[in-house]
Amino acid sequence: MEENRFKQQMRAFDHWKADIARTIQQFMHWLDSQQLGEAEISLRLYEAVETLRSDRLTIAFVAEFSRGKTELINAIFFSDYKRRLLPSDAGRTTMCPTELFYDTVEDEAYIRLLPIETRLEELSIADLKKDPSRWTTFPLDINAPDRMAETLQQVIKVKEVPRQDAERLGLYSAELSASMNGQGEPPATVEIPQWRHALISFPHPLLQQGLVVLDTPGLNALGNEPELTLSMLPNAQAVLFVLAADTGVTRSDLDMWQNHIRGCRGEARAGLVAALNKIDTLWDDIKNPAEVEATIESQRRETARSLGIEADKVFPVTAQKALLAKIRQDGDLLRRSRLLILESYLSDNIIPAKQAIVRDNMIGIAGSIFDGVRQSFLSRLKGVQSQADELRGMKDTNAEVLQHMVKKTRERQAAFNKKMEHFQSSRRVLAQQAKIIMDALSLVTFDRMMGDVRKDMEGSWSTAGLKKSMQTFFDNMRDTMQIVSRQADQTYAVAQTIYNKFYEDSNFNGTKPKMFSVKKYSEDFEKLYWEAEKFRNSPVTTMTEQSFVVKKFFISLGSHARYIVSQAHQEADNWLKDIMHPLVRYINEGKLQLEQQMETLNKVNESKEGLQEKLKELEAQTADIEAQLATLDEMDHALRMPIGEEVSQRQEPLSSVA
Ligand SMILES: Nc1nc2c(ncn2[C@@H]2O[C@H](COP(=O)(O)OP(=O)(O)OP(=O)(O)O)[C@@H](O)[C@H]2O)c(=O)[nH]1
Ligand SMILES: [Mg+2]
16 A cells, blocks of 8 residues: 655654754754854754754644544544554543654653643643653553553543542533533533543654654543643644534534634644545435535535535545544545545645745754854955955065055054054944843743732632733733844944944955844734633633632643743844854954954065965965865755755665764
8 A cells, every 4th residue: 555645744844853953963063164153053953953853734623522533633644554553442541642753762662641630730741741750651562463452542541539629620510510410410420531632652754753742632621621722722733623424414523613723823823734534424325425525525615614614625534434444445535535645635735835934944043153153254265365465466565665555454463453442342232132032032030920920810710800810911011022022223324333334345245134023922922812812712711710729720821921931032142142153253253254364464574485485375275265165054954955856865864963
């Protein structure tokens, strides 16, 4: 059977990342060989390689219970194991959000489970992930599939607890239960999931190449764990919403879609796909294939209409038959399951979109360093060439003219030093401005603000309290972004003045300081705001007034906002460190050139042979600089290679890049 297209694309993506990582490493060595490997730059490039290495592509599966999410995951990704790897069964099966990935640091197969009781704590799941001791870990023996499948059954574990405990954990509400099950005596005990979250590290090639699959439980898991909707789903490259052909689009499917899914992908709904699963229930031996086809087509259109998306974003499939077909290597059944159409869509759209983001990011980091280095090489080349020209013109110069030239060079050196003084004092102004920006974006400031908002909210964990606090919180964040934006503009203006001062009477041209924009972060906050508004107004929240859920929600909100601020802080910090870089490099070059000029003049002063000697030296230098520029261009070209055109001859995975 033809190799899964998704796998091919993921492998190509992995090789592409390896190529880029190698180019960056080659560049780092080259910088060292040219004595240009400044610590700051090396660190940034090193981080870029690390980013590539830890890059992950997440696909999340969400739906009401029993729509076939887990079966779909088994069929798309894990059919090689010739069995149903993750537990999938009738009724509620998956009890906690489950992330499948590969832990390249520990390099081990395991399932790690977070006890449900951690819901009582103030830490978010993202925080808890940093502390393995809080999780229960079971090793997975990948050579014993039966035992492994047995261990994986942990994700469906439940337990019976007194109703009060369930209430305390925010997993039971009398109002909600009554609205679903009618009035009556509240139960003494309630069944709740044993685990809150599961991490499965598994050495599957796709996962080793950076794929993360997020399986979620149906039945209000999204409402219970706000972190899913606030950060996990928005951060996934693709969200696959699963419906089932035998049930059609039910009220609860629609609620979930409208309250949690549709909005989490922004206006463009990028990466949002719907699968209409279980089309085998529409197969009918009495009908002819064209009739069956027509029924499926009409359900697809109907589904698209209910969800308000285009019909070509709805993929009719049958996960169960696809898994069976793959296990039995039955090409005809696989074709009828239509799974390959969905797989192709995922590989042709999701992977390239992700690749484009990674590429832009890498060009943003390494590309600007390339530019800066090229600039200084070009100006070095210009300096050497003009020195050589001068020398050639000096062949018949008399001592008097030479003296005059020495004098002029001394003057230029003095003028240069004066400019340096001005430069140093403007740098101090710049540093003051930078401090305002860094203070505004500091996590200490953020935590203090968050603490104040929380204090205000203490004792009123209600939707009304939430409304007020959210107002204060988002107003504060908007203010912060405004301050940063204004200061960044001013800083940029100051930097530009400093640059212009040097431009005035020199051959320094080309590189300009970069700008910094808070737009991306403001947009993130705007998205978070709408997500929060939706949560506040969602039926579950308003109906139950569960202080627990509100509190949980607020913690997730804070944790996500903190992440946005830390990202902005990081980018601003890099920007501020970089802003003067091209100029500093230019200054160093300029100084060197003037010194060399003096040295040349002195040599020529000594003897006519000195002139010839120096000229030869300059010609050799020119050739060397030109060769280095060619090397630099080659590396730059490799970095910026449009996606799809790269020729990876090495065919080694990223993990093998030392
Ligand atoms: N007929 C048919 N049954 C399917 C198909 N896909 C899944 N099922 C069955 O539907 C049931 C539910 O599948 P799961 O994969 O456990 O569903 P889920 O969405 O993960 O459900 P939860 O984990 O409870 O949220 C299982 O019994 C599957 O065998 C399909 O394509 N056709
Ligand atoms: Mg499941």
